[in-house]
Amino acid sequence: MSNSPVFTWRYFRHVLLVKPNKTHIAYWRTLVTTPKITKAQAIIEITTELVGDKKHVEILHEIFKVQNKLLK
Secondary structure, eight states, X not given: OOOSXXXXXXXXXXXXXXXXXXXXXXXXXXXXXXXXXXXXXEEEEEEEEEESOOTTOOOOXXXXXXXXXXXX
């Protein structure tokens, strides 16, 4: 037998297990873009992909200022 230590290689990484409901927002499918920004205003476009039964679903997006106040 040798006096040298035995090394075993182990790889670890974080794993996210997701089991969504039948109707859900697709994974990584809410996209927010700002196609036009001026000093006076900005246009914000939000696209959300829904998976499953879309008949009785309403998607509401709300945008908040840094001070945690709802932007109207």
